[in-house]
Amino acid sequence: MSARVDKVLIIGLGLIGGSLARALKKRGWADQLVAYGHRDVSLKKGVELGVIDSYTLDLEEALSGADVVVIGAPTLKAAEILEDVLQRVDESTVVTDVASVKNNLLRAAAGAPNFVPGHPIAGSEQSGVEASRAELFVDHRVILTPSELTNPDATALVQDMWLCTGAEVVRMGVREHDAILAATSHLPHVLAYALVDALSRSELSEDIFRFAAGGFRDFTRIASSDPVMWRDISIANRDELLLAIDSFSSHLADLRTAVAASDAAALHETFAAAKAARDAFAIKKNQ
């Protein structure tokens, strides 16, 4: 069985890029897995761990002969790298990415038919190539948001690449993607950051953290996420995030009104509806 493509280049060999490389290698999807980056520490590690075949610190060399380029960098950095890469390759090289926001990447691509925006909904509390594993994407979803200018063959190739990792591939519009991610991920992070920041500035902050229990721990866990990554996501997905914040704030204001009025019926209705939705979600996700 011959490999689907000759050379895959991973730019930014972290948890996601490394896990993708491992999965593609394991299934023989590409002949050569090459990584490019600025610093050689994690790249060397990638070769030592057998995640990639080789690496280079020279972008031209890295891109030469690449059939598929996967940009593994976070949101704003990914857009910069994308512009640079698209200027250096011709349309026969398919370029994709794994960042959490898609509208800024589509804008950076300026209609390039060989760019296929991608977002694997997978991760881990750990990061770095050391934490990578071939099975990370199995039964996880990968969202592709090609535009009407994207070459269908490029989209098909990226889809094939992700299917090979065991992921389920879903296509949707960029706006829908960014709205869904704003609601399920970006807004919860902003809320957790806002809550912990508010509490840590309270005059009772010492006792607040002293007496906090398990529910608080779960609820605020995502406030330990990387501030740079979330700053960039908030900026890149600004418009959808603002809509999500406003929708949430309006619901919170309604609940506040019910609390202020000791409106038992309204409180129970909202809490019970939310519980039913959360329980249904838990059953589907088997959690």
Add this chain to the structure above:
Amino acid sequence: MSARVDKVLIIGLGLIGGSLARALKKRGWADQLVAYGHRDVSLKKGVELGVIDSYTLDLEEALSGADVVVIGAPTLKAAEILEDVLQRVDESTVVTDVASVKNNLLRAAAGAPNFVPGHPIAGSEQSGVEASRAELFVDHRVILTPSELTNPDATALVQDMWLCTGAEVVRMGVREHDAILAATSHLPHVLAYALVDALSRSELSEDIFRFAAGGFRDFTRIASSDPVMWRDISIANRDELLLAIDSFSSHLADLRTAVAASDAAALHETFAAAKAARDAFAIKKNQ
């Protein structure tokens, strides 16, 4: 070694009351552990499991000769039971409770010197006497909020009871307790309920729950809590909860302004400060 007291009565034999009974029995703190309730299913179970020595469905009989009465019912129900119990016992019977809000219980006690408000900060995803265990309170905190009218001997006895379970006992004012619990527990529940309710009413709700990942799962877990219990807590702790909601909303509004202005410095400052506070909390709590 003789037991500290003769008879302890538990009203409402659930997870907390049952675990307290188990701990007191194990350490020999009381000679007789008796439970009272309306329905005999969980009470029978309590005897079968060896959690209590006996039970009765008759409140007068239950209270007769009790040295300590522990009201294990939830917030609003606990206040009703407390009023009833205080009318039936004399001041030599010490009465305490385990509910999450304290101001409404102190009001219901109307200055009775034998009532000591208590709140063990412990729980479990499970509930009911079947889930009870003697070690539930070990290394957990129990907050007592006696007023200046409370008999110091009564407070000392309740403190001794909780120390016997392996808990750390802390005393504070009722207002401080209710403010801290509003911040660390009641507000996060309201936020989680508001978020899940907002998302479930969104036109994208199906996809939102379909593509939600681990962070969302942790963040919204508490929205699966009992709506009746949280309705009652929201009503009983209304004033402190409103202050907590307003403080949070003001921080969220500041973050919204920073997002709208793409103010990278302000976003980073808030996110980094919140991460530092959350990380410090995680280290202390060893989580």
